[in-house]
Amino acid sequence: MNVINKADAFQHPFLDGSTKRMYIDGKWVEARSGKTFATYNPATGKVIAQVAEGDAADIDLAVAAARRAFEGPWSRFKPADRQRLLLKLADLVEADMENLATLDTLDMGAPITRTRGNRARAVGMLRYYAGQATSIHGETIENSLPGQIFSYTLKEPVGVVGAIIPWNGPLTASIWKLGPVLATGCTVVLKPAEEAPLTPLRLAELCEEAGVPPGVVNVVPGHGETAGAALASHMGVDKVAFTGSHLTGQKIIRASAGNLKRVSLELGGKSPDIVFADADMAAAVPGAGMAVFSNSGQICSAGTRLFVEEKIYEEFTERVAEFSRSLKVGNGLDPDTQVGPLVSSEQLDRVSGYLKVGKEEGARALSGGARLTDGDYADGYFIPPTVFGNVRDEMRIAQEEIFGPVLSAIPFTDIDEVISRGNNTSFGLGSGVWTQDVGKAHKLAKGLRAGSVWINCYQAMDPAVPFGGYKMSGYGRESGVQHVEEYLNVKAVWIKTE
Numbered sequence: 105m106n107v108i109n110k111a112d113a114f115q116h117p118f119l120d121g122s123t124k125r126m127y128i129d130g131k132w133v134e135a136r137s138g139k140t141f142a143t144y145n146p147a148t149g150k151v152i153a154q155v156a157e158g159d160a161a162d163i164d165l166a167v168a169a170a171r172r173a174f175e176g177p178w179s180r181f182k183p184a185d186r187q188r189l190l191l192k193l194a195d196l197v198e199a200d201m202e203n204l205a206t207l208d209t210l211d212m213g214a215p216i217t218r219t220r221g222n223r224a225r226a227v228g229m230l231r232y233y234a235g236q237a238t239s240i241h242g243e244t245i246e247n248s249l250p251g252q253i254f255s256y257t258l259k260e261p262v263g264v265v266g267a268i269i270p271w272n273g274p275l276t277a278s279i280w281k282l283g284p285v286l287a288t289g290c291t292v293v294l295k296p297a298e299e300a301p302l303t304p305l306r307l308a309e310l311c312e313e314a315g316v317p318p319g320v321v322n323v324v325p326g327h328g329e330t331a332g333a334a335l336a337s338h339m340g341v342d343k344v345a346f347t348g349s350h351l352t353g354q355k356i357i358r359a360s361a362g363n364l365k366r367v368s369l370e371l372g373g374k375s376p377d378i379v380f381a382d383a384d385m386a387a388a389v390p391g392a393g394m395a396v397f398s399n400s401g402q403i404c405s406a407g408t409r410l411f412v413e414e415k416i417y418e419e420f421t422e423r424v425a426e427f428s429r430s431l432k433v434g435n436g437l438d439p440d441t442q443v444g445p446l447v448s449s450e451q452l453d454r455v456s457g458y459l460k461v462g463k464e465e466g467a468r469a470l471s472g473g474a475r476l477t478d479g480d481y482a483d484g485y486f487i488p489p490t491v492f493g494n495v496r497d498e499m500r501i502a503q504e505e506i507f508g509p510v511l512s513a514i515p516f517t518d519i520d521e522v523i524s525r526g527n528n529t530s531f532g533l534g535s536g537v538w539t540q541d542v543g544k545a546h547k548l549a550k551g552l553r554a555g556s557v558w559i560n561c562y563q564a565m566d567p568a569v570p571f572g573g574y575k576m577s578g579y580g581r582e583s584g585v586q587h588v589e590e591y592l593n594v595k596a597v598w599i600k601t602e
């Protein structure tokens with residue numbers, strides 16, 4: 105478990121030692137306050153850049169610019185013009201992918217194989233939204249009123265969007281907001297997470313290069329309680345598209361009340377992953393492991409509650425533990441790394457706290473279980489993949505979102521029982537089922553209350569397939585035609601023709 109290729113502060117073309125400015129109205133500007141904040145490489149604990157720290161004053165400027173752009177020349181862009189822009193941006197992202205991937209890895213720690221592997225998804229999303237740009241249409245609707253009165257609907261962009269994103273996948277999270285904005289003719293003020301603001305800023309450079317008009321895309325880095333809160337409550341914002349924790353999601357809803365802005369929320373989860381004794385073990389063992397250990401468990405739909413049919417519980421959990429021990433933990437820049445560090449020292453403390461809680465509650469760590477501190481691990485935020493056995497439903501590690509590489513394995517005996525226990529959570533984002541019995545698969549697909557059910561796979565994603573939550577995992581869908589609809593208003597038009 106060596107850490108090689110140690111991240112060096114200024115080895116990336118984007119990281120030239122200058123303070124990274126924010127992007128408002130087509131210009132690269134300092135914060136009004138002049139303040140900056142540091143962003144860190146979680147593999148080394150070192151500062152990699154200073155970034156302009158936006159707050160309410162900068163959000164005001166960005167929202168005003170987004171409003172002017174929305175009402176200005178951008179409103180006269182035809183669908184095919186917006187499509188061309190998205191296709192150009194897709195080409196630029198594709199050409200810059202190595203830079204973008206390295207920036208994601210440096211800023212939030214994910215293995216470079218993962219961030220490079222986002223190429224198809226990032227570029228595919230932009231091309232998918234390019235297709236959507238020319239597919240937006242209203243309907244003609246036959247009504248039953250007397251006489252000749254004709255009715256049809258128009259689909260119109262909702263307006264200025266405040267996009268607030270987390271740090272666990274800065275490139276794809278940014279594109280998940282920019283794509284529908286550009287497809288529909290909205291404008292956006294994007295607030296990256298304070299832990300990982302760099303890739304969204306690089307993406308703004310690419311938007312500029314693609315010819316996105318000034319004010320259409322604005323990127324204002326800053327803290328959640330200041331810049332984020334100002335955006336969520338801003339009276340000039342028509343919609344907030346938020347991805348993050350459910351606690352912040354609740355604050356966003358409260359903050360949105362002032363002008364009753366539209367809100368879409370993609371929040372946390374505590375997703376069940378259910379393994380039957382008839383599953384293909386060769387697929388289910390690594391599948392169930394990576395359902396949690398991908399991105400060091402920092403994925404909202406991670407399959408963290410592993411329900412295993414009792415008769416294979418001991419054997420299966422031991423095999424997942426063995427698999428987890430085989431994973432190479434290290435600096436994300438090392439191409440052999442499979443599990444990178446956690447994003448920050450706060451996240452390290454939080455996850456370490458849960459490891460302690462799990463043991464105190466009587467769970468047994470079959471693998472991992474404590475922070476890595478030897479040698480090159482010492483300065484980074486490394487927690488090894490951890491499999492907890494002896495877990496009961498009511499334990500905190502089986503109830504609360506940990507957002508780290510921590511799996512809780514729980515036995516079950518019966519299909520109806522596991523559906524009900526799987527659903528016994530306030531969340532409903534992802535879920536997994538491993539079985540070769542098609543009847544069980546369909547029963548689970550219907551019975552699980554979650555936005556995605558993955559059968560004999562986990563975390564499959566595609567730009568055309570909607571993703572989102574039930575219950576406290578949020579509302580609204582990203583990807584698919586449903587996503588574009590979230591950025592459109594429906595207007596009914598009536599024409600009396602006699």
Ligand code: ADP
Pocket residue numbers: 268269270271295296297298326327328329331332333334336347348349350352353355356
């Ligand atoms: P996490 O725990 O994953 O960091 P958060 O929900 O705290 O999740 O953060 C997700 C995003 O929400 C970040 O961009 C963060 O800055 C922002 N944020 C945090 N608090 C607020 C808030 N009160 N209002 C608006 N945005 C916020």
